[in-house]
Amino acid sequence: MKIAILHGPRDLRIEEQTLDVSRLAADEIWVKTRISALKIGTDRGNYEGADQVPGAPGYPRWVGDSNLGIVQAVGSAVTRVQVGDRIVTRAPHQSEYLLTGSESLVVIPDGVSDEDAVYAHLYALSAHCYHKAQFRPGETVAVVGLGVLGLGAIALGPLFGGRVVGIANSPIRMEMSQKMGAHANFLYDDPNLQAKLDEFSHGVGIDLVILTANPWPALRTAMQIVRPNGRVSVVSLLGRGEPPLDFNPLAMEWFYNKGISLLAVSGRAGYLYPDASPNPFQTADRYAWDHIAAHVVSLMADGLLRPSRLITHRFHYSEMVTAYEMAYQREKNMLGVTFNW
Ligand SMILES: NC(=O)c1ccc[n+]([C@@H]2O[C@H](COP(=O)([O-])OP(=O)(O)OC[C@H]3O[C@@H](n4cnc5c(N)ncnc54)[C@H](OP(=O)(O)O)[C@@H]3O)[C@@H](O)[C@H]2O)c1
Structure with missing residues (x-):
């Protein structure tokens, strides 16, 4: 499979890595990427070698965290998704990958385009700015x-x-x-x-x-x-x-x-009225991350939210370095950037 790896400031390479999908663990999901989106602020900071984001790995490191793909296979214990589902995850820019059923993901309903849906997590963060501030x-x-x-x-x-x-x-x-x-x-x-x-x-x-x-x-x-x-x-x-x-x-x-x-705007937002649950230790949290992302996707399904209107550049993944260099130059007309895989 192909993956974008940053080896140091402005040293981004598309590399070939092996991915063994012959035997999935019970909680694993195999996904093939259709498109991924550039998260300009964070990705550009990493690309140009600004201070490291707390918690982010050092070089060489993956880049990107808005990925839309199709589920190819699931382990025996996975119930959240089925083969053929279109999902948006926070996986880096790569052609295919494995994730576990407990990681962040949103299933995209029919009627929402790939180019809107790929922004689910970014827009969830925009929504979180409101929720965190009550x-x-x-x-x-x-x-x-x-x-x-x-x-x-x-x-x-x-x-x-x-x-x-x-x-x-x-x-x-x-x-x-x-x-x-x-x-x-x-x-x-x-x-x-x-x-x-x-x-x-x-x-x-x-x-x-x-x-x-x-x-x-x-x-x-x-x-x-x-x-x-x-x-x-x-x-x-x-x-x-x-x-x-x-x-x-x-x-x-x-x-x-x-x-x-x-x-x-990090960590969870408070919520005054959690769901009543028979188990007092397991209340559903309205502002859990994937709930926010699913809400954002529902606004897209209703036709109220169209992030794709701001896509200014569409690249093949092999042209990724060109896109990062343009972001590095802070081209003002560059905003939404997607990579096709
Ligand atoms: N908290 C989190 O979990 C989290 C997660 C992801 C991202 N982030 C951060 O969130 C920020 C926004 O992300 P983004 O992708 O939207 O970044 P972005 O594309 O860089 O957006 C920030 C915009 O603000 C502009 N700006 C700079 N100085 C300004 C000023 N004084 N007044 C008004 N506008 C000004 C920038 O212009 P120039 O291009 O000219 O500088 C840029 O257009 C980034 O700092 C990113 O690192 C935080």
Whole structure:
């Protein structure tokens, strides 16, 4: 089978590895990939050799974690999927692989295209930005940074009942955000940003900021524009590969005096009303990861969510290095990128 392996900064190679599928263990699932998607923010950071993400393996390492494939065979104990099912997993860019039935996966219903479904996990992360912050319908949300995750948050906001504004660092991204359903879009360095946000929120201010951009100035923007007692969901890996700070990121005027909450979009979101279960130790969790991903896929099945609208590049897997180099150059017109296997 073929797999993309990163040997060091900007040294990505497609390699041949063996995969023994002759005898599956009871809980194993054999999957052949149809398409995988580039997760630009994280993948580009790894590719260019920015600080390592905590928990990620060193070099040589796999890349990518949005994979859509077809189940070829299942072990005797697997009940979640059947042969022929189309599933989205968090497997790296590779032509085929084995996973176990307890790993993260979502079965894709008929009617959802491959190119929408492959974004299930990325959009689940966008959704998690809302859940982690205990978002409530009717709140006003600003999304700072409009890459794949940010635009996912833009698309989901109105579906969740929010009024959503995109804060971009380029007019191209403002246009994309408009297309994804933002109620308004502004540039982060607009001298009248605060006045425009006040008008947008009818003087109430921004209840929740979703921060998806790594650079420190983006945190400053987030903390400036959030209203007193508001909250900031931080999904970006702040400061990753950035020069040292020239300001205090938790300055009293923005943090303490405003009484805001900073939330890390990692780990589980709290949920007040878990399912009643006969076993008090086994309550179903509404915001377990695969539940969020399945919800996102159901919005696609309803025709309400179309991540594929933002696919700007489709590559054969053998051209993967070209795609990563384009991301490295930060080409602004590059957003959704898929690889065909
Ligand atoms: N917490 C997690 O579990 C998790 C998982 C995956 C990803 N992430 C992180 O989430 C972030 C978003 O991912 P992504 O794939 O959407 O990344 P992305 O494509 O890099 O999106 C971030 C966008 O923000 C823009 N930006 C930079 N500075 C800005 C500013 N001051 N104001 C407004 N926009 C600004 C960037 O522009 P430029 O290209 O010009 O810099 C880029 O378009 C990444 O940092 C990624 O590492 C976190």
